[in-house]
Amino acid sequence: MDRRQFVSRLTGAAAALGAASWATSSRAADEGLSANHITIGSSMGLTGILAGTSAEHVIGIKAAFATVNRSGGIHGRELRLQTLDDGYVPARTAANVKQMLDGGQVFALMSITGTANNAAVLPMVEQQGVPFVGPITGASSLRTANQRFTFYVRPSYQDEVQRVVPQLVNMGLQGIAIVYLDNPFGKEVLEAAQRTLVSNKLQAAGAFPLALDGSNAAQVAQQVLDAKAGAVLMGTTGSVTTKAVLALRAKAAALPLLGVSVAVLPSELPKLGAAAQGIGQALVFPDPFSAKTGATRSYQAAVRAAKLDDIGGGGLESWINAQLLIEGLRRAGRDVTRDKLRSALASIRQMDVGDFTLGFQGSAPFVASNSIRIGVFSGDGRLRA
Numbered sequence: 001m002d003r004r005q006f007v008s009r010l011t012g013a014a015a016a017l018g019a020a021s022w023a024t025s026s027r028a029a030d031e032g033l034s035a036n037h038i039t040i041g042s043s044m045g046l047t048g049i050l051a052g053t054s055a056e057h058v059i060g061i062k063a064a065f066a067t068v069n070r071s072g073g074i075h076g077r078e079l080r081l082q083t084l085d086d087g088y089v090p091a092r093t094a095a096n097v098k099q100m101l102d103g104g105q106v107f108a109l110m111s112i113t114g115t116a117n118n119a120a121v122l123p124m125v126e127q128q129g130v131p132f133v134g135p136i137t138g139a140s141s142l143r144t145a146n147q148r149f150t151f152y153v154r155p156s157y158q159d160e161v162q163r164v165v166p167q168l169v170n171m172g173l174q175g176i177a178i179v180y181l182d183n184p185f186g187k188e189v190l191e192a193a194q195r196t197l198v199s200n201k202l203q204a205a206g207a208f209p210l211a212l213d214g215s216n217a218a219q220v221a222q223q224v225l226d227a228k229a230g231a232v233l234m235g236t237t238g239s240v241t242t243k244a245v246l247a248l249r250a251k252a253a254a255l256p257l258l259g260v261s262v263a264v265l266p267s268e269l270p271k272l273g274a275a276a277q278g279i280g281q282a283l284v285f286p287d288p289f290s291a292k293t294g295a296t297r298s299y300q301a302a303v304r305a306a307k308l309d310d311i312g313g314g315g316l317e318s319w320i321n322a323q324l325l326i327e328g329l330r331r332a333g334r335d336v337t338r339d340k341l342r343s344a345l346a347s348i349r350q351m352d353v354g355d356f357t358l359g360f361q362g363s364a365p366f367v368a369s370n371s372i373r374i375g376v377f378s379g380d381g382r383l384r385a
Contacts, residue, residue: 032100032107033336037078038329040065041106043096043121044113045088049212049238052267053314057111057136058083059303060315064322066306074326075334082106086117088238093117094124101128108132108341110325111318115139115185125149131328131341134321138261138284139188143365149338151345152367153321153358160260160282161192161233163372165200167280168231173256175205177229179220179244181236182209189235189260205229210236214243221247224255234259242268249275256280258374266313269381276377283373283385286356288316290382294354295320323353324368 032039042061044054058081065079073079082105086092093112100106101124109125112118113136122142125132132150135142138157168176178193180186190207197204206227208220221244224232234257236244241263248255258280266288269276286293288311291300299319303311324345329336331344346366350359358368375383 031104037080039080039082039106041082041100041109042111043084043086043093046085048088049240050088050113053265054113056312056314057318059308059312060319061322063302063306063308064319067302068326074329088114090116090120094120097121097124110134111136111321116183118142129338131338133325141188145364147364149342153369154284155370155372157189157260158192160372161196164258164282165196167374169200173231175228175230177205177224177227177232178207179210179232179234181240182211186235193233210240210244214240217243217247221251225251231256234263237262238265242271245272245275276381277379279377281375281383283375284371285317288313295356298354320353324358327351
């Protein structure tokens with residue numbers, strides 16, 4: 001999209017999936033690896049502010065596993081998923097992962113959601129040597145050179161902000177305010193935004209923390225208005241973003257809003273309705289509802305073939321994470337061990353999942369994708385680049 005189209009969309013006028021049914025687990029007595037199956041574990045906020053998108057992530061993984069299992073599994077082993085609910089509470093995430101690992105219930109991990117949640121488990125993962133694919137976080141602070149078993153897929157929030165802020169600057173917008181979730185994720189986005197503004201010789205019009213339950217959304221909206229902000233960068237996510245957007249639209253309907261890739265989640269679009277129109281957002285995966293890329297066509301077909309719920313936007317990310325894990329398991333061979341899986345994953349240099357390429361550079365931190373675009377939500381709720 002050209003600059004005129006972007007500005008026009010951005011400044012224009014501006015039901016979650018039931019999570020409980022997807023909180024399925026393998027039997028506790030099962031081993032993570034047997035002659036007949038491999039169990040992969042995850043901890044997600046199946047309740048709380050990320051309930052809708054977490055349910056979509058589970059669907060994406062189950063669809064990917066079902067496709068493989070219909071063809072005989074990986075080297076004759078069925079892929080299984082064990083998912084535990086953490087309510088987006090880091091202590092519960094750590095307890096869930098400890099339970100799965102100490103009980104020998106899972107062979108590897110994938111798609112754990114949340115910055116603080118992943119921070120709570122990464123030391124455990126690395127210490128025990130458990131391959132972990134696709135943490136759902138872009139926090140740069142978590143990505144270190146000594147991580148041998150952690151394989152990120154999405155780019156960092158720092159990289160996203162470095163694309164979003166210059167877009168605002170190039171549009172000639174002045175007085176950029178930052179609204180951020182008052183937790184480690186939001187603070188990481190805040191720091192990245194402040195650094196990027198400084199590098200562009202700018203200063204934020206204000207930085208306003210949003211409570212985890214969104215209870216101060218109206219107050220934050222008023223603070224943004226009082227600061228005479230010309231645009232708002234949102235370091236928020238889940239249902240809290242919805243509360244913030246609705247409060248901002250009520251006070252300043254035409255105020256340009258841009259967010260990082262997890263700000264406005266597809267599961268929240270029914271609640272936002274027309275208020276979503278014109279919001280700009282970083283895009284780090286293909287449009288899950290489009291048929292333009294091979295990845296999205298395969299994802300949509302997998303969900304339908306597995307007779308799962310409606311196709312959700314969040315599910316594509318974990319479907320892609322699953323493709324990476326599946327390839328690693330194939331390369332690791334029938335006599336797979338955690339060390340062999342780690343080596344197999346690290347050996348993936350270029351993997352096309354359908355017009356979307358993944359690959360690692362050979363040294364930690366391992367990050368499979370650097371794809372970042374900027375899109376704007378249209379009237380039909382689609383995020384279009």
